[in-house]
Amino acid sequence: MQTLSTLTHLECSYTGATYEPHQILNLSPASGKPLLARYDLIRAAATLTKESLKSRRRDMWRYEEVLPVQEQQHIVALGEGWTPLVHAKRLGEQIGCRNTFIKDESPNPTGSFKARGQSTAVSRALELGVKALAVPSAGNAAGAMSAYAAAAGLPAHVFMPQDVPLTFRAECNALGAAVTLVNGLINDCGVKVCEGVTQYGWFDVSTLKEPYRLEGKKTMGYELAEQMDWALPDVIIYPAGGGTGLIGIWKAFDEMQEMGLLPAAIKRPRMVCVQSDGCAPIVKAFHDGQEHAPLWEGAKTIADGLRVPVAVGDFLMIRALHASAGTAVMVSDAEMMEYSNQLARATGIFPAPEGGACLAAQVKLIEQGWIQPDETVVLFNTGTGLKYAHLWA
Numbered sequence: 001m002q003t004l005s006t007l008t009h010l011e012c013s014y015t016g017a018t019y020e021p022h023q024i025l026n027l028s029p030a031s032g033k034p035l036l037a038r039y040d041l042i043r044a045a046a047t048l049t050k051e052s053l054k055s056r057r058r059d060m061w062r063y064e065e066v067l068p069v070q071e072q073q074h075i076v077a078l079g080e081g082w083t084p085l086v087h088a089k090r091l092g093e094q095i096g097c098r099n100t101f102i103k104d105e106s107p108n109p110t111g112s113f114k115a116r117g118q119s120t121a122v123s124r125a126l127e128l129g130v131k132a133l134a135v136p137s138a139g140n141a142a143g144a145m146s147a148y149a150a151a152a153g154l155p156a157h158v159f160m161p162q163d164v165p166l167t168f169r170a171e172c173n174a175l176g177a178a179v180t181l182v183n184g185l186i187n188d189c190g191v192k193v194c195e196g197v198t199q200y201g202w203f204d205v206s207t208l209k210e211p212y213r214l215e216g217k218k219t220m221g222y223e224l225a226e227q228m229d230w231a232l233p234d235v236i237i238y239p240a241g242g243g244t245g246l247i248g249i250w251k252a253f254d255e256m257q258e259m260g261l262l263p264a265a266i267k268r269p270r271m272v273c274v275q276s277d278g279c280a281p282i283v284k285a286f287h288d289g290q291e292h293a294p295l296w297e298g299a300k301t302i303a304d305g306l307r308v309p310v311a312v313g314d315f316l317m318i319r320a321l322h323a324s325a326g327t328a329v330m331v332s333d334a335e336m337m338e339y340s341n342q343l344a345r346a347t348g349i350f351p352a353p354e355g356g357a358c359l360a361a362q363v364k365l366i367e368q369g370w371i372q373p374d375e376t377v378v379l380f381n382t383g384t385g386l387k388y389a390h391l392w393a
């Protein structure tokens with residue numbers, strides 16, 4: 001059976017060149033930049049309505065008109081998305097910002113929001129006849145890909161830095177992926193994946209080098225609007241590595257406005273990108289007024305999801321930060337731990353350090369007067385602290 005997908009084409013994010021979507025593609029052949037999925041939003045708006053959403057499945061596939069999969073049988077789903085949006089009242093009182101909300105991504109399959117992106121990417125790969133998948137990952141992306149590959153019955157090849165925490169590695173092993181540890185960082189792992197692509201014909205599922213992880217991640221933007229009863233917060237704080245989530249949420253706002261799910265005149269949230277001071281290429285490039293971020297040498301942080309020294313979607317992140325009148329903030333690993341503990345103790349959510357990073361950034365921005373005490377702020381807790389138990393041992 002067909003899905004309600006209204007996918008029309010892929011568009012180069014740099015040149016605007018368009019491509020037929022039902023072929024296996026990675027980066028834009030024109031520019032080597034990410035490809036963006038485009039939809040017939042007029043047709044989508046006819047069935048994707050506030051009313052119709054009330055009776056839909058309670059996972060991210062509730063937005064199937066604006067997701068790329070064509071056949072129901074190709075949807076590889078494990079219950080991803082439709083995560084809680086928690087009003088963190090006690091935490092908000094403690095930090096002097098009452099309307100603080102946490103979009104808690106820790107209940108996702110494999111314990112992080114990477115499940116969203118891998119669900120769409122693996123579904124599409126299956127649909128297009130891909131025979132084997134490969135990904136470089138500093139942590140959660142590998143586990144999520146391994147899980148969806150296992151669910152789809154596709155072989156998975158994972159390349160991780162050799163110092164990756166045991167839990168991330170163990171998960172991939174259990175799920176049947178072929179795991180290779182690399183002496184280096186995620187970009188070095190990426191080189192290994194490219195070799196396998198050339199030699200064995202694997203499909204590279206790297207962040208933004210494949211068009212559909214972004215589509216899964218953008219559903220966080222749809223959910224946020226729907227869970228806030230079709231309003232948006234004043235500020236969104238997002239811990240960025242490759243930036244898929246930040247770029248995806250911004251894309252979701254564009255699409256929702258075009259479909260009339262959000263008013264054309266709605267005030268968009270100010271987007272805040274948080275990175276570790278041990279690996280902050282986007283924060284630096286943003287404040288230096290650059291559109292592209294040079295490779296960050298010697299990247300080091302306890303937040304494995306943020307250990308991304310170079311990002312192919314750098315300019316898309318930086319453009320969204322500027323377009324939203326947002327900003328970019330670095331926090332230290334010690335601050336991440338301190339605020340992860342505060343978040344945990346005030347809310348009952350055991351966050352990934354990336355979630356603690358958002359709170360650390362919020363506190364800094366309140367102190368600077370950049371966030372006002374009465375503003376509505378959404379923090380993304382992007383994963384569970386359980387996979388980082390070594391940090392609390």
Ligand SMILES: *Cc1c(COP(=O)(O)O)cnc(C)c1O
Binds near residue numbers: 139245
């Ligand atoms: C991958 C990851 C991030 C960064 O996500 P991007 O959307 O790729 O920037 C943040 N937090 C956690 C827990 C992650 O696994």
